[in-house]
Amino acid sequence: MKIGILTGGGDCPGLNAVVRGATKAALRKGWEVIGFKDGFKGAVEGLSRPLTDRDVSGIIIRGGTILGTSNAANPFAYTIPPLGSVEKPKDLSGQAVKNLKKLGVNALVAIGGDGTLNIAYKFHKKGFPVVGVPKTIDNDLSATDVTFGFDSALTVATEAVDRVHTTAESHHRVMVVETMGRYAGWIALRAGIAGGGDIILIPEIPYRAQDIARAVADRRKRGKNFSIVVVAEGARPEKGEMTVTKPAPGSTDPIRLGGVSYKIADLIEKQAGVECRVVVLGHVQRGGEPTPFDRWLATGFGVKAAELIEKKQFGRMAALKYYSCRSVTLAAAVSELRRVGKGCQELRTALGVGTSFGNSKIIS
Numbered sequence: 001m002k003i004g005i006l007t008g009g010g011d012c013p014g015l016n017a018v019v020r021g022a023t024k025a026a027l028r029k030g031w032e033v034i035g036f037k038d039g040f041k042g043a044v045e046g047l048s049r050p051l052t053d054r055d056v057s058g059i060i061i062r063g064g065t066i067l068g069t070s071n072a073a074n075p076f077a078y079t080i081p082p083l084g085s086v087e088k089p090k091d092l093s094g095q096a097v098k099n100l101k102k103l104g105v106n107a108l109v110a111i112g113g114d115g116t117l118n119i120a121y122k123f124h125k126k127g128f129p130v131v132g133v134p135k136t137i138d139n140d141l142s143a144t145d146v147t148f149g150f151d152s153a154l155t156v157a158t159e160a161v162d163r164v165h166t167t168a169e170s171h172h173r174v175m176v177v178e179t180m181g182r183y184a185g186w187i188a189l190r191a192g193i194a195g196g197g198d199i200i201l202i203p204e205i206p207y208r209a210q211d212i213a214r215a216v217a218d219r220r221k222r223g224k225n226f227s228i229v230v231v232a233e234g235a236r237p238e239k240g241e242m243t244v245t246k247p248a249p250g251s252t253d254p255i256r257l258g259g260v261s262y263k264i265a266d267l268i269e270k271q272a273g274v275e276c277r278v279v280v281l282g283h284v285q286r287g288g289e290p291t292p293f294d295r296w297l298a299t300g301f302g303v304k305a306a307e308l309i310e311k312k313q314f315g316r317m318a319a320l321k322y323y324s325c326r327s328v329t330l331a332a333a334v335s336e337l338r339r340v341g342k343g344c345q346e347l348r349t350a351l352g353v354g355t356s357f358g359n360s361k362i363i364s
C-alpha cells in the first residue's frame with residue numbers, strides 16, 4: 001500500500017501534526033507514504049516526495065505545513081499557470097489521477113477546509129480512493145464537533161482581547177478587536193466570551209449602529225468608561241453587506257473579508273462620542289504552534305485517516321463527535337457550513353452575562 005498526503009487551503013496550526021499522525025500510522029502498517037507539494041497543485045503537476053519517519057519527526061509542534069499549501073489549486077478548475085500559461089480554468093483532474101497512479105498511490109489523504117474537502121469529494125466520485133481530514137481555524141464544518149486549528153486561533157484571539165483591556169481601561173477607550181472566521185462567527189464569539197468582551201459582532205447577527213452605540217453609552221452610565229468590542233471579519237449591518245478587502249481569483253472562496261472593525265470604530269466615535277482604537281488580528285491567528293488540544297486532535301485525525309484507508313472506508317472524513325474520533329461521509333462534510341445558530345450554547349452563555357450583539361432584537 002502506498003498513500004499520498006496533501007494539505008490544501010489556508011495554512012493552520014495542527015497541519016503538521018496530522019501529516020505526522022497519518023504518516024507514522026501508515027509506516028507502522030508497513031505502507032509507503034508520499035507527500036504532495038502545495039495542496040492539489042502537487043497532484044496536478046506531479047510534485048511530490050516520499051515521507052519517512054525522519055521527515056515527520058519533531059513536527060508536531062510546528063505551525064504551517066511542511067508540505068506547503070495552496071488555496072488556488074483546484075484540479076477541476078485549474079488556473080495556476082504551471083509549466084506554461086493556463087488562462088481559463090481547466091479541468092486537470094484526470095492529469096492529477098494519472099500522476100497519482102503513476103506514482104503507485106493507492107489512496108489519498110486530503111487535509112483541508114470546505115474547499116479542499118469539496119475537491120476530495122469530487123475525486124471520490126471520480127473513483128479515486130480518498131479520505132478527508134477537517135482543518136480550519138473558522139470551525140465552520142458542520143459534520144465535526146470541532147476542526148483542528150480552531151483552538152489555536154481562539155487562544156491567540158483571546159489573548160489579544162485580554163491584552164487590549166489595559167489600554168481600554170487606562171485611556172477610557174473602546175478597543176475594537178477584529179477576528180477572522182469568514183462567514184461564521186465562532187472565533188469572535190468564543191474569544192469574546194473567554195476574554196470578557198462587552199459587545200460581540202458576528203455575521204449571523206447583523207448589527208444596528210444605534211444598538212452598538214447604545215451598548216457603549218449604557219456601560220458608561222454604569223460607570224464603565226471603557227468597552228471591548230470583538231468583531232468577526234464577516235460581521236455586517238442589518239441592511240448592508242460584509243466588508244470585502246479584495247477578490248481572490250482562483251480560490252474556491254473568491255473574496256477575502258476584512259476591515260469591518262474600522263467601520264464599527266467610526267460609528268462608535270460618531271454616535272457614542274467615545275474614542276476608539278482598532279486591532280485587526282488577521283493571520284496572526286493562523287500562525288505559531290498548535291495548542292495541546294489541536295496537537296491531540298490533529299494526531300487523532302491523522303491516525304483515523306490511516307485507519308479509514310486500512311478499512312477501505314473511502315469517501316469519508318475523520319470527525320470528532322463527543323470527544324471521540326469517528327468518521328462521516330465527505331458528502332455530509334461538505335453539505336453545509338456550520339454557523340452560529342439561534343439558541344446555541346455559546347449565544348446563550350454570552351447573553352447570560354449581559355453581552356451585547358449590537359442588535360436589540362437579540363435578547364436573552
Ligand code: F6P
Nearest residue numbers: 010136137138180181182256257
Ligand atoms: O479560512 C481560514 C481563513 O483564515 C479565514 O478566516 C480568512 O477569511 C481567510 O482564511 C483568509 O485567507 P487568506 O489566507 O487567503 O488571506
